[in-house]
Amino acid sequence: MPESEPLLLTQFQYELPDDRIARFPLAQRDQSKLLVYRAGAIQHKSFSDLPGLLPEQSFLVFNNTKVIPARLHFTRTTGAVIELFLLNPVSEGDNDELPISQAMERTGSVVWHAMIGNRKRWKSAETLETTLTTPTGNVIVKADWYNQDASTVRLSWEPAELSFAQLIQFAGEIPLPPYLKRDATDADRLTYQTVYSKEEGAVAAPTAGLHFTDAVFAELTARGIGHDYVTLHVGAGTFQPIKSEDVRAHHMHTEEVVYTTENVRHLLAHLDYIIAVGTTSMRALESLYWMGVKLxxxxxxxxxxxQEYAYQWSVTERPAAEAALVAVLKYLTETSRSAVVAHTGIYITPGYQLAICRGIITNFHQPSSTLILLIATLIGDDWRTVYNEALTHDYRFLSYGDSSLLLP
Structure with a gap:
């Protein structure tokens, strides 16, 4: 990580009153407020105004991951409730990652790494079981420890011909962020998804995209503003606060991301005009650059x-963005692949110079979070001015809150 000057946690804190946290979404997605920051100047708009506020030739990149109902509850014969919060699937036999798309297609059983609520009550040889009533009949779901030390669990079910993607819709609950401090409702299954969500596997929504509607997309098209989708399956680590005094000592979580050949071609065609929709899209795009460098x-x-790799290079020595993307395209072409599954632990902190992204559309984030660091990387100390403006003008914060367009 960069060593030029300390990055202290106190530099990325601000006071967020509890009543400014949006615990429920607005009735109409695109009627949220939009703070526009452009080279130091700030305007207050409605999100529906976004298409007319973007620079000409802008190219938006969205994250089309879809949140799965990743919380499962089992009741022991004693009455104790065990909660499984699914994090990522693993391959049986070697405990390596299993691509999420493959896990969603599994029938009969699958193994997941999970956080376990009430863990001490679940005995090592005990099978947890629940019976679900579904429109097509009863479904029996069982959970056993696969590797207790590694916190991996085998889930099995009958009828076995159900895919895991089908099962989880019956068995699970949408995992709302802990800071909302409420239980999920049936409405959250719709409102905590973007309208373009497609690839199942996230345990948190790419919330910058929650404001987009069909009407906003139609206006973007009418103005000639193109877009594309990458898939980064957002993990629970996105909510992990920084606890170390020096933020560089924070251990950054890793997330699965899928890049297609078309993604790379679109990026090369719009290289100077790319705006990330959300912090997860920015992580995916910047990661792709460094993967090209590694190639x-x-x-x-x-x-x-x-999280360390990007900081091994000085800005003057690192390859151009075009060269890195061309390397990725060459790899995909020579290996006859239409897509590649990657894993990124990139940690974007002040001192990092963005390679791909020229701006971001994003919500307002928690104090002392890695997401605040990312915003500070993009607009420097002005992040504090932006957040003060949002607080002063009654913006709603966090996942179901209002939005910003940040153009340095």
């Missing part, structure tokens, strides 16, 4: 990126 350097495992 240029003939490094092993180029599609796995840790």
């Amino acid at each position: 240029l350097q003939s490094e092993p495992d180029p599609f796995r990126l840790d």
Whole structure:
């Protein structure tokens, strides 16, 4: 990580009153407020105004992941409730990651790494079981420890011909962010998804996209503003607060991301005009650049990126964005792949220079979070001015809150 000057946690804190946290969404997605920051100047608009506020030739990149009902509850014979919060699937036998798309297609059983609520009550040899009533009949779901030390659990079900994607819709609950401090409702199954969500596997929504509607997309098209979708399956680590005094000591979580050949071609065609819709899209785009750099350097495992790699390069020495993307496109073409599954632990902090993104559309984030660091990387100390403006003008904060367009 960069060593030029300390990055202290106190530099990324602000006072967020509890009543400014939006616990429920607005009735109409695109009627949220939109704070526009453009080279230091600030305007207050409605999100429905967004298409007319974007720079000409802007190209938006969305994250089309879909939130799965990742919370499962089992009741022991004693009455104790065990909660499983599914994090990521693992391959049986070696405990390596299993691509989420493959896990969703599994029938009969699958193994997941999970956070376990009431863990001490669940005995090592005990099978948890529940029976669900569904429109097509009863479904029996069982949970057993797969590797207790590794917090992996085997889920099995009957009828076995159901896919895991089908099962989870019956068995699970939408995992709302902990800061909402409420139980999920049936309405959240719709409102905590973007209208363009497609690829199942996230345990948190890419919330910057929650404001987009068919009407906003139609206006973007009418103005000639193009867009594309990457898939980054948002993990629970996105809510993990920074606890170390030096923010560089924070351990950044890793998330699965899928890039297609078409993604790379679109990025190359619009390289100077790319705006990320959300912090997860920005993570995905910046990660792709560094994966291209790893390919240029003939490094092993180029599609796995840790949080340190980007900081090994000076800005003057690192390859151009075009060269990195061309390397990725060459790899996909030579290996006859239409897509690649990658894993990124990129940690974007002040001192990092963005390679792909020229701006971002994003919500207002928690104090002392890695997401605040990302915003500070983009607009410097002005992040504090932006957040003060939002607080002063009664903006709603966090997942179901209002939005911002940040153009440095």
